[in-house]
Structures are given as C-alpha cells and as structure tokens.
Amino acid sequence: MSKKTLIVVGNGMVGHHFLEQFTASPAAADYQILVFGEEPLVAYDRVHLSEYFAQATHADLALGTLEWYAEQGIDLHLDEQVTSIDRDSRKVITPKGSYRYDQLVLATGSYPFVPPIPGNDQEHCLVYRTLADLDQIRASANGGKTGVVVGGGLLGLEAANALKSLGVQAHVVEFAPRLMPVQLDADGGALLRSKIESLGVQVHTEKATTEIVAGEEARLRMNFSDGSHLETDLIVFSAGIRPQDTLARNCGLTIGERGGIVVNDQCATSDGAVYAIGECALWDNKIFGLVAPGYTMARTLSAVLNGDSSAAFAGADMSTKLKLLGVDVGSIGDAHGQTPGCRNIRFNDEASGIYRRLVISEDGKAVLGAILVGDNGPYDTLLQYALNGITLPDSPEVLILPESQGGAPALGPDALPDTASICSCHNVTKGDICCAIDAGATDLGAVKSATKASTGCGGCTALLKNVVDCELEKRGMEVSKDLCEHFPYTRQELFHLIKVNGIRTFRSLLRQHGVGHGGCDICKPAVASILASCWNEHILATDHVPLQDTNDTFMANMQKNGTYSIVPRVPGGEITPDKLIVLGEVAKKYDLYTKITGGQRIDLFGATLSELPLIWEELIAAGFETGHAYGKSLRTVKSCVGSTWCRYGVQDSVGMAIFLENRYKGLRSPHKLKMGVSGCTRECAEAQSKDIGVIATDKGWNLYVCGNGGMRPRHADLFATDLSDEELISAIDRVLMFYVRTADRLQRTSVWLENLEGGLDYLKQVVLEDSLGMGAELEQHMADIVGTYQCEWKTAVEDPEKRKRFREFVNAPEQKDPVQQWTQERDQRRPLLETETA
Amino acid sequence: MKPRTQWQAVCTVDDLVPDSGIAVWTEDGPVAIFYLPYHLPALFAISHTDPFSGSNVLARGITGYLKGQPVVASPLYKEHFNLRTGVCLEDENVKVKTYPVLLDGDLIRLEVPVASATKTPNAAVQAA
Numbered sequence: 001m002s003k004k005t006l007i008v009v010g011n012g013m014v015g016h017h018f019l020e021q022f023t024a025s026p027a028a029a030d031y032q033i034l035v036f037g038e039e040p041l042v043a044y045d046r047v048h049l050s051e052y053f054a055q056a057t058h059a060d061l062a063l064g065t066l067e068w069y070a071e072q073g074i075d076l077h078l079d080e081q082v083t084s085i086d087r088d089s090r091k092v093i094t095p096k097g098s099y100r101y102d103q104l105v106l107a108t109g110s111y112p113f114v115p116p117i118p119g120n121d122q123e124h125c126l127v128y129r130t131l132a133d134l135d136q137i138r139a140s141a142n143g144g145k146t147g148v149v150v151g152g153g154l155l156g157l158e159a160a161n162a163l164k165s166l167g168v169q170a171h172v173v174e175f176a177p178r179l180m181p182v183q184l185d186a187d188g189g190a191l192l193r194s195k196i197e198s199l200g201v202q203v204h205t206e207k208a209t210t211e212i213v214a215g216e217e218a219r220l221r222m223n224f225s226d227g228s229h230l231e232t233d234l235i236v237f238s239a240g241i242r243p244q245d246t247l248a249r250n251c252g253l254t255i256g257e258r259g260g261i262v263v264n265d266q267c268a269t270s271d272g273a274v275y276a277i278g279e280c281a282l283w284d285n286k287i288f289g290l291v292a293p294g295y296t297m298a299r300t301l302s303a304v305l306n307g308d309s310s311a312a313f314a315g316a317d318m319s320t321k322l323k324l325l326g327v328d329v330g331s332i333g334d335a336h337g338q339t340p341g342c343r344n345i346r347f348n349d350e351a352s353g354i355y356r357r358l359v360i361s362e363d364g365k366a367v368l369g370a371i372l373v374g375d376n377g378p379y380d381t382l383l384q385y386a387l388n389g390i391t392l393p394d395s396p397e398v399l400i401l402p403e404s405q406g407g408a409p410a411l412g413p414d415a416l417p418d419t420a421s422i423c424s425c426h427n428v429t430k431g432d433i434c435c436a437i438d439a440g441a442t443d444l445g446a447v448k449s450a451t452k453a454s455t456g457c458g459g460c461t462a463l464l465k466n467v468v469d470c471e472l473e474k475r476g477m478e479v480s481k482d483l484c485e486h487f488p489y490t491r492q493e494l495f496h497l498i499k500v501n502g503i504r505t506f507r508s509l510l511r512q513h514g515v516g517h518g519g520c521d522i523c524k525p526a527v528a529s530i531l532a533s534c535w536n537e538h539i540l541a542t543d544h545v546p547l548q549d550t551n552d553t554f555m556a557n558m559q560k561n562g563t564y565s566i567v568p569r570v571p572g573g574e575i576t577p578d579k580l581i582v583l584g585e586v587a588k589k590y591d592l593y594t595k596i597t598g599g600q601r602i603d604l605f606g607a608t609l610s611e612l613p614l615i616w617e618e619l620i621a622a623g624f625e626t627g628h629a630y631g632k633s634l635r636t637v638k639s640c641v642g643s644t645w646c647r648y649g650v651q652d653s654v655g656m657a658i659f660l661e662n663r664y665k666g667l668r669s670p671h672k673l674k675m676g677v678s679g680c681t682r683e684c685a686e687a688q689s690k691d692i693g694v695i696a697t698d699k700g701w702n703l704y705v706c707g708n709g710g711m712r713p714r715h716a717d718l719f720a721t722d723l724s725d726e727e728l729i730s731a732i733d734r735v736l737m738f739y740v741r742t743a744d745r746l747q748r749t750s751v752w753l754e755n756l757e758g759g760l761d762y763l764k765q766v767v768l769e770d771s772l773g774m775g776a777e778l779e780q781h782m783a784d785i786v787g788t789y790q791c792e793w794k795t796a797v798e799d800p801e802k803r804k805r806f807r808e809f810v811n812a813p814e815q816k817d818p819v820q821q822w823t824q825e826r827d828q829r830r831p832l833l834e835t836e837t838a
Numbered sequence: 839m840k841p842r843t844q845w846q847a848v849c850t851v852d853d854l855v856p857d858s859g860i861a862v863w864t865e866d867g868p869v870a871i872f873y874l875p876y877h878l879p880a881l882f883a884i885s886h887t888d889p890f891s892g893s894n895v896l897a898r899g900i901t902g903y904l905k906g907q908p909v910v911a912s913p914l915y916k917e918h919f920n921l922r923t924g925v926c927l928e929d930e931n932v933k934v935k936t937y938p939v940l941l942d943g944d945l946i947r948l949e950v951p952v953a954s955a956t957k958t959p960n961a962a963v964q965a966a
Contacts, residue, residue, distance in 0.1 A: 562893035
C-alpha cells in the first residue's frame with residue numbers, strides 16, 4: 001500500500017507540537033508528511049520571545065531542529081509560503097510548485113492586529129510576532145530614544161519589556177481604562193500600572209489614537225482623540241491578534257463572522273479532508289490565543305488521525321500566570337466574577353504591592369476564578385482548586401492571605417487527585433507522572449523527558465518538582481539530596497557523622513564516608529564549615545587550608561582584579577576616634593579605596609595578597625580583630641544608638657549589639673549571618689531584615705528570627721517577646737546552633753525556616769519549650785565555640801608557616817601583578833576597567 | 839617547529855601546599871602549580887590567568903576531582919579547569935595553557951619557552 005500524504009501548513013508552536021505528537025503515534029507509518037513554513041527558521045518558542053533581546057538566540061528558542069525533522073522523515077519546506085489551496089484536486093500551491101495531499105492541516109496561527117489608524121504604515125511602525133519583527137524593532141530602536149507600544153494587554157506588556165531591554169524609554173498606550181483588561185479588574189490593573197510605572201515604563205490609558213504623523217522632536221507623533229499627543233521614535237502595535245485565515249477563506253472553507261476557520265470537536269473544517277488547529281481555528285465561536293489550548297487541539301487531531309473516535313476538543317482553560325516586566329500577574333477562570341451568585345474575597349496590600357481576588361461559588365465550596373498581581377505564590381494551589389473542583393476549606397480567605405497573616409501553606413501534592421492537571425501545556429496529569437515514575441523514571445529529569453511536563457511555558461516547574469519528590473518518597477525511593485558526587489549524604493547527615501564520630505579532618509571523613517579520593521569545590525568548603533562549627537580549629541591549620549574558599553584561605557574578600565578587601569570588626573558599629581584614625585592611616589599608607597559598608601563597618605579595597613599580613617599586623621597592633629566578612633559566619637550586628645543618647649530609646653541597643661557580636665563572632669555556619677539590635681520600636685537598626693533581630697521593649701527584648709535582605713528579602717518572624725538578657729542569649733544560642741546543625745549547605749536562615757517541617761511553631765517548640773530535650777546540649781555546644789574563639793588573623797600573622805601562603809609569586813617577591821592597573825576617581829584609587837586599559 | 843624551551847627552576851617542594859596551588863613568575867608570565875599528594879603524577883602547572891576575568895588568580899582556587907579528572911575551580915566565577923589539559927569544563931572552547939612540570943631533587947622545574955622580546959605577560963592565556 002502506498003503511503004498517504006499529510007500536509008501541514010504552518011511551522012509555529014502548535015504545528016510543531018502536532019508533528020511531535022503525530023510522528024510518535026502508530027498512524028505516522030501510513031503517511032508521508034510535508035510541512036510548509038513561511039518563515040526561514042524552524043519552529044520556535046514565541047512565548048519567550050522577549051528573551052531574544054536579553055540574550056537568547058534562535059537556537060535557544062527553537063523547539064525542534066532540522067535534524068529532528070530529517071530523522072522523522074518529514075519533508076520540511078521553510079521559507080516557502082503556501083499561496084493557495086485547490087480543494088477539488090487536493091493540492092496546495094506555493095511559488096515553487098504544487099503538492100497533492102490526502103489530509104491537510106492548517107496551523108497558520110495568527111497575525112497582529114494593527115488598528116486602522118491613518119499613518120500606521122510608515123517606517124518605524126512595527127508589530128511584535130516573529131523573530132524577524134524583533135530584528136526590525138531592534139534596528140528601529142537603534143538611534144531612537146522613545147518607543148510606544150499600542151496595546152496594554154499581555155503581549156503589549158511583553159513588547160514594552162522588549163523595548164525597555166533595548167534601552168529606549170518605553171510607553172504603553174491602551175484604549176481601555178486599565179492594563180490587561182481581559183485578565184484583570186480595576187484594582188489589579190491599577191496596581192500593575194503603578195508597579196510598571198515604577199520600573200520606568202509610562203502608561204497611558206483611555207487613549208484612542210486618531211493619526212500618526214511626522215514628529216517634531218522625535219520621528220513620529222501620535223495624536224489622540226482627547227487632543228493630547230505623544231512623540232516617539234518607533235511604534236509597536238500589539239493590540240491583539242487576528243486568526244490567519246486567508247488561505248482558508250480563499251478556498252471557500254467556512255469562516256467565522258469575525259474571522260477564524262470554523263472547526264468541530266475533531267478539529268475538522270467544513271471540508272472533511274482539511275483540519276485546523278491553534279490560533280487560526282474557531283471552535284464554539286472562540287479563538288484561543290494561548291499556547292496550551294493550541295497544544296490540546298494538536299493532541300486531539302493526532303488522536304483523530306489515529307482513528308480514535310472518542311477524541312474531542314472540549315474547550316480549554318484560559319488561566320495564565322506570567323511575569324511581565326518582572327511583575328507577577330495571574331488570572332484564573334472566571335476572574336471577573338461573572339458567574340451568577342458568585343462571591344468575591346479581596347486582599348489588597350498597597351504597602352507591599354500585592355493584590356489578590358478570589359472568586360468562589362455561591363455555596364462557598366469551589367474556586368471559580370482568581371486574580372493575582374504582585375505575587376503569584378498562591379497561583380498553583382488556586383488553579384488546582386479551580387481545575388479539580390477540590391472543596392474549599394471553611395475559611396477560603398486563607399488561600400489568598402500571606403502566610404504571616406494566617407494564610408494557609410500551599411496545597412501539598414498529596415492532596416491532589418490523580419486527575420489533577422500538573423502541566424497544562426502538555427496535558428500531563430498527576431496520574432501520568434505516577435505512571436512515568438512506576439515505569440522507571442526516578443528523577444525529575446527523567447520524568448520531564450518521559451512526560452514532557454514542564455517543557456512548555458515552564459510555569460509548573462515548582463509544582464512538578466513537588467509532585468515528583470513526594471511520589472518518589474512515597475515509593476520509598478531516595479530523592480537525591482547528596483551534597484555532591486563525593487558524599488552521598490546531606491549536609492545535616494554529614495554534620496551528624498562528623499560530630500558523633502569525632503572526625504576532625506576532611507581526609508578521614510572522605511576515607512570513611514565518601515567516594516573517591518579528591519573531593520571538589522562543593523564538598524570541601526561545606527565540610528570545612530562543619531568542621532569549624534564542631535571543633536573550631538584555625539581555618540588555616542594544614543589539614544584545613546586546601547578546603548577553604550579563596551576568601552577564607554586568605555581571610556579577605558577577593559575582588560575582580562585579584563586584589564582583596566579588608567573589613568576589620570567594629571562591634572555594634574561603635575568605634576573610637578583613635579581607631580578611626582588608624583584605619584585612615586593604614587588605608588592611606590597602602591593606598592586602599594575606602595567605603596562604609598551597609599553593616600556599619602569600613603571596607604578597605606585594593607590590598608594585594610602580600611600586603612594582607614602587613615596591613616593586619618598594623619590593625620591588630622591598634623586593637624582590631626578580623627571581621628569575618630569573607631566567611632560563612634557572623635558578619636555584623638547593626639545597632640541604633642539606643643537609650644544612652646536617643647530620646648526614644650528604651651534599652652541600651654549598642655551595648656547589647658556589642659555583646660552579641662563579641663559572643664557569636666567566629667561562629668562558622670551554613671551561610672552568612674547578620675544581626676540587628678534596635679533600641680525601640682522605631683526600628684532604626686532594621687533588625688527585622690536580619691537573621692537574628694532584637695528590638696527593645698520597655699520590659700526587655702523582642703526576638704525576631706530568620707529575616708534577610710538581598711535578592712529575596714524576607715521579614716523576620718516574631719519569635720518571643722519581652723525577654724530578659726539571659727533569656728534572649730539562651731534563645732539565640734539555641735536557634736543558631738539548631739540552624740548550624742540542620743540547615744543545608746549555603747542555606748540562609750530564611751530558607752531553612754521555610755523548609756523546616758512544622759515551620760516557626762516547630763522551631764518555637766524546640767527552642768522555647770525544649771521539645772527535643774536538646775536545649776542544654778545546643779547551649780553547651782555554643783559555649784564551646786565561644787570559649788575557643790581566636791582572631792584568625794592574629795594567629796596567622798604570628799605564624800611564619802601560615803604567612804607563607806600570602807606570597808603573590810613565591811619565587812619573585814618584588815614582582816607586581818601586571819594585570820592590576822589603577823586610576824584615580826573621586827580622590828581615591830580604583831582598578832582600571834577593561835575598557836580603559838585597551 | 840617547536841619553540842626553544844628551557845626547564846626553569848621556579849620553587850622548592852617546601853613552597854608547595856598539599857591539595858592546593860601556588861603561583862610563580864616565569865619567563866612566560868604567571869603560572870599556577872598544584873600539588874595533589876594523593877594523585878600520580880602529583881604536580882600540575884597551568885597558566886595562573888583566569889581567562890574569564892583576565893585576573894591572575896587560578897592558583898588560589900579550590901582543587902578537586904570531577905568525574906575522575908583533577909580540576910581547579912576559578913575563585914572568581916567558579917568555572918572548572920582540567921588540570922591535565924587546561925580545558926574549561928563549562929565551556930570546552932576555553933582553555934588555559936598547561937606546562938610540563940617536574941621534580942628535580944628539591945626543585946620544581948617548569949618547561950617554558952625561552953623568552954622572546956615580544957612576550958607579554960598575558961601571552962599565558964591561550965585561545966583554544
């Protein structure tokens with residue numbers, strides 16, 4: 001039997017997905033497949049288009065490769081636009097020839113709608129759809145200062161992001177009264193607007209453009225119906241999409257009133273031999289402008305062509321979760337609350353910029369829809385409630401309240417039914433994932449390649465990992481938490497092995513419990529930190545030297561040109577004039593760039609390796625100690641001036657800060673530790689952004705734990721109130737030592753607490769109620785560490801062996817590093833930049 | 839034709855640090871020498887210059903073994919370099935220069951090109 005011919009017109013995301021599905025199915029053997037794409041490039045990911053400007057290339061965004069098409073035996077015709085279809089003779093015609101088909105699939109997608117504004121066809125008026133469009137935008141932005149996106153929907157904001165990343169001042173002009181009118185309500189739209197404007201994108205709503213003319217100060221001028229105008233160097237139209245149905249229209253297929261190729265549940269058009277899928281298809285009078293429904297159509301069609309009579313497209317969930325210009329936006333189901341009798345719950349925190357709206361059924365039992373702006377944290381949970389009809393808890397508001405205000409933690413993967421959709425792009429259910437695991441996929445990567453879950457938009461990555469981990473554990477399988485290829489243990493387990501067996505060197509740990517004979521840059525510093533937490537030996541002792549990160553090895557912070565910065569300890573930020581003068585004199589002598597740090601200390605930059613011990617000799621002579629700015633250890637205890645001077649202070653915050661800093665200095669921990677002590681509730685020391693925060697009350701001290709600043713700031717949680725000095729120290733001893741013993745490598749206290757089973761309440765039980773009966777042991781361990789403190793630098797400068805390490809070139813003491821070149825800026829020395837040395 | 843070379847004495851065994859690196863200055867610029875006592879051979883010499891930052895820091899990285907190969911991790915941006923071949927594990931197109939090294943009594947000797955007038959210190963970085 002000769003093969004039938006299947007022709008696919010369009011090589012976009014949906015067309016490609018159909019081919020992936022179909023070529024893997026039994027019917028593929030019966031067909032010769034031809035594919036026509038009008039673009040010169042193989043199908044690529046349009047969802048992540050704006051990444052093309054950031055750093056991605058076509059290869060990064062490509063969904064398939066030419067090799068893949070060749071392997072599947074697909075005859076791929078790129079850069080060859082189908083110009084007409086002759087349904088009578090079943091042929092598609094291109095400028096290069098005509099091709100006969102038995103079955104025809106139209107996956108022609110959509111085109112950007114350009115509003116009929118006079119002047120919209122001049123140079124620098126562009127659209128945002130293909131990589132070629134992006135190249136044009138880039139060319140146009142080059143030499144332009146401002147750019148306008150017409151359309152404040154999802155794609156419009158993506159386009160604004162693209163303009164912003166090209167360095168032009170971006171404006172968004174929207175006809176509706178708010179941004180993303182389809183997905184968001186007035187409050188959500190307003191919050192999104194303020195967030196986007198604070199990122200430097202100007203938003204203009206309720207603007208109807210009447211004409212585009214030549215500009216006076218920029219290339220173009222847009223005149224609006226309200227008499228105002230805006231000058232710009234380029235315009236990107238992103239005012240929605242229209243189905244690309246020209247071919248279908250011209251060959252007489254049934255077309256919807258407002259466009260779109262009419263299809264039935266089997267994706268067949270009015271001609272039984274012709275199918276349509278994706279954004280060009282009109283099903284139940286609806287166009288689906290998202291990738292997930294298109295993929296569902298593609299899978300349906302593949303099943304139909306395999307003779308599956310039950311295959312039917314039944315509409316699709318249009319929920320979306322995205323990051324627009326860095327702002328989380330989520331919209332689920334009936335976001336606008338249009339279901340009769342539905343109830344709304346709103347949470348609006350203007351201070352932290354979070355808006356959440358939950359739409360629930362009249363009986364309060366089901367989630368109908370939701371809107372999220374500012375933080376998509378609850379999205380996965382809410383979507384699972386909505387899609388799977390999971391019954392809501394009695395007080396559904398906990399689903400959208402932040403955890404600190406009594407909100408519920410995310411729905412555990414265990415609570416999901418097997419039918420729960422985990423990945424909507426590839427329609428992967430929890431049941432599919434379980435099947436894949438049972439069939440031998442025993443880690444996340446294997447599950448991903450077996451099910452394709454999380455390989456579409458990627459929005460379900462975190463959820464997928466939770467489900468996979470949970471299911472693996474249920475099956476008694478080890479979820480790999482190995483430190484690295486040399487130690488099949490977690491940091492916590494290694495800590496236990498070292499402590500219980502009294503192991504004092506990396507070598508003996510590796511010999512007894514490790515694999516191989518070398519270790520690596522992951523396990524060596526981690527083990528060095530555990531050894532220091534347990535035994536507190538000098539980090540430059542012979543056995544420990546090769547384990548340390550370079551900053552620990554040389555007890556200073558390496559900067560980009562290979563020189564170091566030095567931060568002496570200034571406990572509590574209190575420093576005498578004499579000591580300040582010494583810092584100034586030393587900095588002057590060695591020509592060190594001097595800057596005040598965020599932790600109330602002074603950072604001296606630009607010391608060479610061989611200068612470090614010389615500088616420290618002088619600092620130690622003046623009474624300074626190492627500040628551990630290089631270590632995973634206590635950095636600084638920030639304080640406000642407190643009751644000694646301040647008319648509002650109620651306790652001596654400086655005194656307490658100095659005490660805490662001197663107590664915990666030198667403690668090696670899984671990650672750096674910062675503390676703060678404020679003398680009153682005004683919180684001038686910002687203690688709530690620290691790992692350990694202490695705030696004075698008129699009765700004593702309130703203790704806050706596990707906050708941090710940095711990339712993902714977290715407010716510390718209130719742990720205990722009105723503590724005496726002794727109670728405070730005992731609680732901090734226990735919290736810190738419990739953290740040191742149980743946290744993962746490089747895990748800050750915030751993440752540690754979030755991952756601690758039982759969370760804050762559990763930590764309170766362990767520390768305040770001594771539920772594990774180990775309080776005394778934790779305090780004794782801390783007392784040992786405190787009792788064995790030594791200033792690492794003092795010990796190092798006094799030991800000729802240790803000083804040998806601080807030679808730039810061991811055979812040439814006078815040789816300067818030729819890479820280190822300097823210039824002056826604002827009266828201080830700084831490294832010459834690469835661009836300045838050329 | 840192979841350029842003329844010499845075996846330059848650069849330091850003694852006392853200068854070495856087990857499981858770690860030191861830097862020496864040679865006719866060919868800065869070179870990092872690593873001593874891995876549990877490995878045979880135990881000595882490795884590669885350019886001291888980190889090709890990603892251009893700074894002379896590789897001797898100060900952490901040594902280790904990845905997939906059985908001796909490596910050093912750059913202390914700046916943490917890329918790994920194979921101590922045998924100089925090839926970067928994260929980007930095979932990047933390679934640092936390697937030098938033959940031997941123990942001669944108490945002396946460590948490196949085989950380096952005989953200095954020519956045009957040599958700059960950066961010539962120790964070598965494109966793949």
